[in-house]
Amino acid sequence: MKWSEYTWQVIEERYQSILEMPFIKELSAGNLPQEKFRFYMMQDSLYLEHFGRTLSVIAAKIHDIRDVLAFIRFAENAIVVENALHEFYFQDFGVTDKGILEPACHHYIHFLRSTAALESVEIAAAAVLPCFWIYKKVGDYIYTHQNAVNNPYQKWIDTYGGDEFAVAVKQAIAICDTLAENSTQETQKRMTEAFVMASRMEYDFWEAAYELKIWK
Numbered sequence: 001m002k003w004s005e006y007t008w009q010v011i012e013e014r015y016q017s018i019l020e021m022p023f024i025k026e027l028s029a030g031n032l033p034q035e036k037f038r039f040y041m042m043q044d045s046l047y048l049e050h051f052g053r054t055l056s057v058i059a060a061k062i063h064d065i066r067d068v069l070a071f072i073r074f075a076e077n078a079i080v081v082e083n084a085l086h087e088f089y090f091q092d093f094g095v096t097d098k099g100i101l102e103p104a105c106h107h108y109i110h111f112l113r114s115t116a117a118l119e120s121v122e123i124a125a126a127a128v129l130p131c132f133w134i135y136k137k138v139g140d141y142i143y144t145h146q147n148a149v150n151n152p153y154q155k156w157i158d159t160y161g162g163d164e165f166a167v168a169v170k171q172a173i174a175i176c177d178t179l180a181e182n183s184t185q186e187t188q189k190r191m192t193e194a195f196v197m198a199s200r201m202e203y204d205f206w207e208a209a210y211e212l213k214i215w216k
Contacts, residue, residue, distance in 0.1 A: 003180030004173045007126075007192045008133075011199040015134060018203055019141055023210040028142040030151035034093060037153065040209035042098045043105040045086040047205075050109035051131060052079035057116040058124050067175050074132075074168060085159055103215060104208035108201040115194060122179040126191035129176050130198040135160050136169040 008015075018024060023040070026032035052075045059071035089095070101109070116124040139160025146157055159165065180188050207213075 002177045003188055004177050007195050010192060011196055014199050014203060021206055023206045027153050028146045030147045036210050038093050038095060039212050041086050041089050043102055045098050046101055047105050047109055048078045048083060054112045054116045054128060058121060061121040070171055088155060103213060104204045108205055122183050122187050123190050123194050125176050125179055127194040127198050129172055129195055130202050132169045132172045134202050136165055
């Protein structure tokens with residue numbers, strides 16, 4: 001069994017709980033309150049900047065030159081392409097200020113950045129993988145179950161449920177499997193731990209958006 005197959009089994013229950021979240025169900029139905037989606041987009045835009053920087057750190061540390069290029073492309077996509085999606089919604093919803101990093105976003109990006117800086121490249125790559133993989137699977141789920149009639153969040157659904165994103169996700173999974181295959185059992189264990197922690201933070205990110213969680 002590949003590392004990715006085993007690790008997904010570990011977080012399968014967490015993934016299923018994400019699908020049951022009110023944020024996901026209402027986004028799919030098209031009746032998610034705009035205030036909650038606006039909060040999510042503002043935080044996600046801030047997150048993507050730091051996520052792109054984290055991917056750049058991994059690109060600098062990873063050994064195979066093909067993987068270097070892959071992570072450079074991942075970083076560019078996070079900062080340029082996906083931010084274009086956010087700008088579309090910012091204009092549509094009248095958002096002029098992204099605000100500040102609120103708790104869930106702050107904790108997530110600092111976990112990723114510290115892992116990329118201080119841990120081995122194998123563990124760093126595993127830590128960023130849930131942002132690829134969970135988003136893709138959630139996007140596919142929403143795409144399949146969506147209300148496609150006048151859904152105000154259709155552009156978001158099309159982006160994360162699309163084929164172009166799927167290619168990047170498959171590549172990220174394959175890189176992690178290769179890294180794990182050439183690593184010790186201890187490193188594989190820590191890769192899984194990093195993946196699990198990031199998966200928890202994915203849940204927290206969506207929960208925070210629905211509950212509009214800010215600093216007290």
